[in-house]
Amino acid sequence: MNIYVGNLPWSIDDASLEQIFAEHGTITSAKVITDRQTNRSRGFGFVEMSDGGENAIQALNDAEVEGRKLVVNESRPRD
16 A cells, blocks of 8 residues: 655654554555755655555544644555
């Protein structure tokens, strides 16, 4: 399951994102999307999980991380 994670604090990197989701299931990959020119976080990312995805979405949507409420839902393909 591919999961979209929005409203991430600017300090979160790939490893931190993986840690946030680790207790909810098996993570295949965790990637914070960065700006190509500045290499700074764009405030969102994607986590791919082989199991526990639904539990992670329920547990982490609206969860507060470093003062920001995460937006967590199943990733939808771009149109």
